Amino acid sequence: MLKNTLLSAVLLLTASVVQAEVPVYGFEVVNTYPHRTDAFTQGLEFNGGYLYEGTGRNGRSSLSRIDWEQGAVLQSIRLPSRYFGEGISIVGERIFQLTWQSNIVFVYDLNTFETITSHYHPTEGWGLAWDGTHLILSDGTAELQFIEPETFQVVRKVPVTLEGTPVNYLNELEYINGEVWANVWQTDEIVRIDPATGHVTALLDLQGLSAQTQTGGPDAVLNGIAWLAQEGSTDGRLFVTGKLWGNLFEITLQPRE
Numbered sequence: 362m363l364k365n366t367l368l369s370a371v372l373l374l375t376a377s378v379v380q381a382e383v384p385v386y387g388f389e390v391v392n393t394y395p396h397r398t399d400a401f402t403q404g405l406e407f408n409g410g411y412l413y414e415g416t417g418r419n420g421r422s423s424l425s426r427i428d429w430e431q432g433a434v435l436q437s438i439r440l441p442s443r444y445f446g447e448g449i450s451i452v453g454e455r456i457f458q459l460t461w462q463s464n465i466v467f468v469y470d471l472n473t474f475e476t477i478t479s480h481y482h483p484t485e486g487w488g489l490a491w492d493g494t495h496l497i498l499s500d501g502t503a504e505l506q507f508i509e510p511e512t513f514q515v516v517r518k519v520p521v522t523l524e525g526t527p528v529n530y531l532n533e534l535e536y537i538n539g540e541v542w543a544n545v546w547q548t549d550e551i552v553r554i555d556p557a558t559g560h561v562t563a564l565l566d567l568q569g570l571s572a573q574t575q576t577g578g579p580d581a582v583l584n585g586i587a588w589l590a591q592e593g594s595t596d597g598r599l600f601v602t603g604k605l606w607g608n609l610f611e612i613t614l615q616p617r618e
Contacts, residue, residue: 383523384563385617388570391598392611395432398577400425401604404449404458404489404533405585408471411435412587412600412609415449415458422446424458424474429600429609438474440467448489448533450496452510457496459486466513480513488534490541492556497541499534503527505541505559519559521552528552528561535586538595544584551586551601566617567601570610577605585609 396402401422404415412429416422422440427433440446440460447459455477456469466480484506488499495507495516505519521528521543530546540562541554551565567583585602602609 383561386563386565386614387617388565388567388612389615390570390573390610390612393573394429394609394611396574396602396606396609397432397434398575398581398605398607401580402533402585402602402606403447403487403604405587405600405602406449406451406535407587407589407600408451413449413451413456414585415446417446417461417604419443419445422460424449424456424469426474432609436474438469447486448499450489450491452491452496455510457489457510459489459498461485461487482513487532487546488543490534490536492536492541497534497536497556499531499543501530501532501546503529503531505531505534505554505556507556519556521554521559521561523552523561533584533586535588537588537597537599542586544586546584547582549583551583565614567612570601570612571603571606573608573610574603575607576603577607581605 401417403417406413412427414425420442423437425437426435444463445461447461449458454471458467464482466482468477484500487501490497496510498506503521506515507517508515532544532546535542541556543552549568552561553563555562583603587600588597590597600611
């Protein structure tokens with residue numbers, strides 16, 4: 362039933378894109394880097410020249426600092442086995458990490474990975490991003506929550522739609538040049554979202570990318586967006602990966618007619 366529901370959602374999304382003439386982009390792989398096939402990627406973010414990754418699954422959830430060019434884990438902690446780790450985001454000297462269904466958000470020291478505090482949050486946690494003012498949270502629905510980082514109180518909620526049709530299964534998030542980019546769970550698609558309106562402004566079709574890497578199991582779906590910004594510029598480098606994928610890909614977008 363779930364697979365049928367997801368398939369219907371993907372078909373509806375694709376049909377809406379065609380009808381609405383929202384820009385659709387393909388991709389070109391620029392560089393390929395190693396990634397652990399046992400990493401169930403839930404959150405991905407660059408900071409200070411390092412790649413930070415949050416992973417999921419009970420008993421295997423972790424937070425890591427990574428030398429992304431070599432794929433080497435430089436620092437890592439495991440979450441207690443009862444927690445299923447989800448999205449991460451860095452705010453100043455703190456790392457926020459969601460959990461899936463435990464309603465707990467962990468806050469760590471960026472340098473030591475020691476737990477500073479935790480917050481209760483009433484919904485599931487999927488993806489997390491930072492826009493410079495608020496944390497942005499996805500919970501698997503077609504809604505984004507904008508959250509004050511000190512108290513983790515929800516400031517506002519924005520429904521995500523494509524020509525009026527809700528876009529469900531929003532997963533891992535990245536904030537790039539004023540837009541929220543979101544993986545759509547169990548698809549090869551990334552949607553770009555206007556955070557003020559929730560309108561989808563473009564669609565990235567990454568079909569075929571998973572065939573270019575080794576995978577660590579049947580749950581190896583696309584999930585993970587990271588933007589390596591160029592200081593003082595809106596330019597940067599776009600990286601994507603998936604749960605249990607053997608590679609981190611640097612890609613550029615290719616417009617489709």
